[in-house]
Amino acid sequence: MIYDYLLVGHGLAGSILAQTLALAKHKILVLDQPKANSASQVAAGLMNPLAGKRFAKSWLSDTLVPFATDFYREIELISGNIFFHQKPILKLFSSVEEQNTWMGKSAGTDYGNFIKEVFTSLPASEAINQEQGGIVIQKGGYLDVPVFLESLRRIRIENQEILAETFKFEALQIHTSGIQYEDKAARQIIFCDGYQGATNPFFSWLPFSLNKGEILDIEADFLPDEYIYN
Numbered sequence: 001m002i003y004d005y006l007l008v009g010h011g012l013a014g015s016i017l018a019q020t021l022a023l024a025k026h027k028i029l030v031l032d033q034p035k036a037n038s039a040s041q042v043a044a045g046l047m048n049p050l051a052g053k054r055f056a057k058s059w060l061s062d063t064l065v066p067f068a069t070d071f072y073r074e075i076e077l078i079s080g081n082i083f084f085h086q087k088p089i090l091k092l093f094s095s096v097e098e099q100n101t102w103m104g105k106s107a108g109t110d111y112g113n114f115i116k117e118v119f120t121s122l123p124a125s126e127a128i129n130q131e132q133g134g135i136v137i138q139k140g141g142y143l144d145v146p147v148f149l150e151s152l153r154r155i156r157i158e159n160q161e162i163l164a165e166t167f168k169f170e171a172l173q174i175h176t177s178g179i180q181y182e183d184k185a186a187r188q189i190i191f192c193d194g195y196q197g198a199t200n201p202f203f204s205w206l207p208f209s210l211n212k213g214e215i216l217d218i219e220a221d222f223l224p225d226e227y228i229y230n
Contacts, residue, residue: 003027006186008167011040014192015152030162045143049114079151086141090227093132
């Protein structure tokens, strides 16, 4: 068999690309050795249309947020698993200046799709320090990334489209008509290897700037779960 695409890596990027190509009727094969501490496996999975220090609109959020929502719902139906949870985000103001900034933004049209409500003050709470008020951001949520990845991995396994092995660069041969990897032939190869791209011989010349992410898990029974808190 000659595959249309050989994909290296099955994190968030690789799994989504593999599913998209498979749905488009392409013949694919994924090479991925699962790792419990990979970046995708430990990702918090937040989807926030207004992000960053100044909470500007995320890149192409008007297009990508509804697209992502529809995509995740489709995979839930296919896999029979629930992993995408829509939930409003409560951004608490830390100063009067921040409060004024958001009051101005909420009056404009650019943010209207994502700002549900702006509060200059919030009801007293024993759980949350919220004297300055806050803003409720809608169309946010979070993806249970490990469940999502495992759901897509099972689909790939059922379709015999994934091998649990580490890619070996020395086994790759590139020809004008396609690529040969050991006994597997494909028309194209796509690397979705995350931070390992910095040591990938084809892309190591790029100016990678690797970021270390950290997550602190907290259990708090007293915290209302109606929002994602920021």
